[in-house]
Amino acid sequence: MDQPADLRWFAVLRDILGGAHLWQPRDIPPGVDDALSRLGLSATIWLIDYEQIALRAMPRPGRDTPGPLPMDASPAGRAYLRVESLAGDGRWWVPIVDGTERLGVLELAGAGGETGFVERAELVAGLIGHLVATVTRRGGDIERVRRSRPMSTASELLWQLLPPLTASEPRAVVSAILQPCYEVGGDGFDYALDGDMMHLLVLDAAGRGLRAGLACAVALAAIRAVRRAGGGLSEQARAADAELAEQFPDTRFATAVLAELDLATGRVRYVNAGHPAPLVIRAGRVVGELTGGRRVPLGLPDEDDELGEVRLEHGDRLLLYTDGVTEARTPDGARFGPVRLAELTEQHAAAGRPAPETLRRLAHAVLEHQAGPPSDDATLMLVEWSAAAALATVPEADEEGDPS
Amino acid sequence: MTDAGLMVTAGESAEPVAVLVVAGEIDRDSVAVLAVAGREALGPRHDRLVLDLTGVTFCDSAGLSALLDLRKRAVARGGSVHLAGTRTEVLTVLQVTNLERLFPRHATVADAVTAALSGA
Numbered sequence: 001m002d003q004p005a006d007l008r009w010f011a012v013l014r015d016i017l018g019g020a021h022l023w024q025p026r027d028i029p030p031g032v033d034d035a036l037s038r039l040g041l042s043a044t045i046w047l048i049d050y051e052q053i054a055l056r057a058m059p060r061p062g063r064d065t066p067g068p069l070p071m072d073a074s075p076a077g078r079a080y081l082r083v084e085s086l087a088g089d090g091r092w093w094v095p096i097v098d099g100t101e102r103l104g105v106l107e108l109a110g111a112g113g114e115t116g117f118v119e120r121a122e123l124v125a126g127l128i129g130h131l132v133a134t135v136t137r138r139g140g141d142i143e144r145v146r147r148s149r150p151m152s153t154a155s156e157l158l159w160q161l162l163p164p165l166t167a168s169e170p171r172a173v174v175s176a177i178l179q180p181c182y183e184v185g186g187d188g189f190d191y192a193l194d195g196d197m198m199h200l201l202v203l204d205a206a207g208r209g210l211r212a213g214l215a216c217a218v219a220l221a222a223i224r225a226v227r228r229a230g231g232g233l234s235e236q237a238r239a240a241d242a243e244l245a246e247q248f249p250d251t252r253f254a255t256a257v258l259a260e261l262d263l264a265t266g267r268v269r270y271v272n273a274g275h276p277a278p279l280v281i282r283a284g285r286v287v288g289e290l291t292g293g294r295r296v297p298l299g300l301p302d303e304d305d306e307l308g309e310v311r312l313e314h315g316d317r318l319l320l321y322t323d324g325v326t327e328a329r330t331p332d333g334a335r336f337g338p339v340r341l342a343e344l345t346e347q348h349a350a351a352g353r354p355a356p357e358t359l360r361r362l363a364h365a366v367l368e369h370q371a372g373p374p375s376d377d378a379t380l381m382l383v384e385w386s387a388a389a390a391l392a393t394v395p396e397a398d399e400e401g402d403p404s
Numbered sequence: 405m406t407d408a409g410l411m412v413t414a415g416e417s418a419e420p421v422a423v424l425v426v427a428g429e430i431d432r433d434s435v436a437v438l439a440v441a442g443r444e445a446l447g448p449r450h451d452r453l454v455l456d457l458t459g460v461t462f463c464d465s466a467g468l469s470a471l472l473d474l475r476k477r478a479v480a481r482g483g484s485v486h487l488a489g490t491r492t493e494v495l496t497v498l499q500v501t502n503l504e505r506l507f508p509r510h511a512t513v514a515d516a517v518t519a520a521l522s523g524a
Contacts, residue, residue, distance in 0.1 A: 206465035207432060251472040253465075255501055274501035296502050300472065323500075 002116055009120045012036055013127060020131055025141040029058040032106075032128060040110045045096070045128065046076055047104040047146050050181040052360050055080060055104055056145050076105045083354050083395050085118045094118070094125040098133035100173065100393035101164035102356055122395045133164070147182070154185035154213035161188065161220055166356045168390040169193050171263045174200065175355040175393075177363045178379040186212030186254075187322050187377035188220050192227065198261040199227060202381055204275065204322040205254040206297075215252040218243050219298050223258065233258050233271050234305050237298060244299035253299035257290065257320055266312035266385060273298050276326060279338065280310060281317040284346040315386045319345055324378035331371035340369075345382075354393045355382050410434035412441040415456055415513060420483070421520045422450035423513060427459030430467030438467070442474040451483030452520040456513050458489030463497055475506060484508070484523075488516040 015035035023031055033043045046055040046069065054068040055076050071077040075088025080102060085094045092108040106125040136142035151159070159181075166175040174191045178184055185208050192199040201223060205215035219240040226239040236258055244252050257278055259270035270278075270290055274297035280288035292308025312318065321341065328336040341362075348361040359380050366378055384390070410430055415423030422445035430438055446453055453474060463471075475485045487509045490498075498504040510516040 204465075206469050208466075251469045251476060253469065253472065255465075272502075274503065276500065294502050296506065300503075300506075 005116060005120070008039060009123070012038060012124060016124070016127060020135065023135055025135050025139045026059070028128070028131060028135060029060045033060060036108070036124070041112060042109045044107040045104065046107060047132070047142065048080060048102060049146050049148055051148065051179070058142070058145050076107065079105050081357050083393060085122060085395060087113065092121060094121045095395045096125045096129045096132065097395060098129040098164060100168040101133070101166045103129050103132050125395070149182045152183045152185065152210070154210040155182055157213055157217055158184055158188055161217055163191060166393060167191065167193060168393045169263070170390055171387055172198060172261070172383060172385045173355045173390045173393050174198060174381065174383045175359055176379065176381040177359040178377060179363055179367065180374050180377070184377045185209040186216055187324065187379040188216040189379055189381050190220055190224060196262055196264045198263055198383070200259040200261065200320065200381065200383065201256065202275065202320040202322060202379060203254050203256045204377070206252065208376070215244060215248065215254055215299070218247055219254045219256065233260060233269065233307060237271050237273060237295070240298040241301060251299070253297040255297045261312070261318070261383060261385065263385070266314070266316070268310045268312060268318065269307045271295060271307060276321060276323050276338070278318055278320040279342055280312065281319060281342065281345060282313060282315070286342040312385050317345070317349065318383040320381040322377060322379040324374065324376035325366055325380060327376065328366055328370045328374065328378065330369055336366060336369050352392050355384050355389060356393070358382060410437050412437055414445070417450065418517055418521065420450050421452040421454055421517050422446065423454045423456065423517065425456040429462035430460060430470065431462065431464045432466035435466045435470045439470045439473065442470070443477065446474070446477055451478060451481040453478055453483070453485045454488060454513060454516040454520055455485065456488045457491065457494060460491060460494055463494045468497065468501060468503060471507065484520060486510060486516040486520050488513045
């Protein structure tokens with residue numbers, strides 16, 4: 001172990017952590033840059049925009065802010081997509097993750113490339129990821145960098161409710177994506193890692209815009225509250241029924257899938273409240289659909305209490321979605337459909353590709369399929385019950401970093 | 405009543421069953437037409453509603469909400485809502501959302517009225 005190098009990098013971490021107590025969002029780039037200048041490095045922080053099409057630089061005082069970098073054909077884009085550090089254009093590009101949620105890329109210019117450099121740079125980038133995720137809540141500057149347009153009220157409400165887009169633990173990864181990011185209203189999702197249990201939720205409230213967004217928010221919060229208090233699937237669904245009926249004088253309903261995956265055994269138990277059936281994908285083929293546990297949508301009373309159950313094998317993928325995906329239409333009127341969804345999932349879930357990247361490509365394929373702007377929210381949630389898939393979401397230096 | 409995409413007219417009622425003939429697309433832009441007509445039809449002398457959906461080619465979640473509201477209103481008065489001539493497109497939406505069990509369906513308006521009269 002190279003103790004002098006470790007001490008130098010420790011000083012960088014100490015500067016960042018020590019200063020961050022008093023940082024506004026806009027203080028992160030100069031604070032990080034100053035800390036890294038101890039090592040002769042200059043740092044630029046790139047953040048992914050909401051639509052996951054381009055990386056946008058956080059401004060640093062006294063310097064011009066570079067223009068956005070597209071995903072393909074740039075080393076920054078590749079580092080982001082693959083969650084892998086790499087060298088290109090004479091500098092280093094290190095993925096910034098909050099846990100395993102992909103937030104952007106750290107660009108490092110100056111020296112670097114010596115043994116252990118990438119591993120230490122990834123530590124700093126991981127810290128920056130956590131900081132971005134927390135400090136962004138203190139003010140609007142990080143949001144302004146990541147938004148290419150203003151958000152609707154419904155979108156602002158929803159994004160505040162959602163958990164990070166990706167989370168991993170040693171046995172599995174869960175990742176989600178939804179669009180249109182700036183005008184979403186009605187769709188929502190949630191998940192929770194509670195020991196051996198991974199809880200999953202996808203919601204689609206009837207209607208559109210803030211009207212549907214409010215119903216989605218009520219259902220999501222009701223389910224989350226009961227779940228956190230220890231209530232099971234049926235109780236969570238009934239809580240959503242009660243709150244939706246009580247809050248709104250007219251009928252508001254939301255189709256939903258509520259599920260629990262036991263990470264030790266692969267058993268999935270679930271409720272399907274009028275929602276398109278999630279797909280079980282094994283070795284690139286759809287081997288099952290979650291068609292059991294059926295009841296009416298949330299918000300409508302139902303005595304049916306039956307839970308569906310299925311058993312996953314290691315390596316299986318579970319894909320949940322809303323009908324905004326499968327009902328998307330081409331200019332000639334053809335539906336996207338679940339068959340095409342399964343085919344594209346197989347196509348894009350290349351071995352070793354991080355789950356959020358599979359989803360990003362899937363979501364863009366759905367958009368390309370459509371004629372004109374989306375007429376409905378489209379949400380995708382992918383669960384991979386696989387240790388290898390979980391590791392693929394974590395930046396990991398190999399010992400021989402590429403110095404060129 | 406008419407909206408660009410939806411037309412709702414009164415059919416032949418048989419107290420206490422009101423009949424509405426619906427044609428076009430029920431979506432969030434046109435749904436108010438159905439909602440208003442349905443509320444008016446479920447007046448003091450009618451607590452059961454038959455909707456002739458032979459001419460309905462599309463129904464989205466906003467349309468389902470409106471149907472559910474009408475059902476809630478009818479059921480609160482001891483009545484019901486029956487559907488006649490439901491096309492595949494609409495039936496599919498009802499099936500996927502698991503709502504088909506809430507709305508008895510019949511091939512013809514006459515069948516629907518008979519069923520509604522008998523208190524089904």
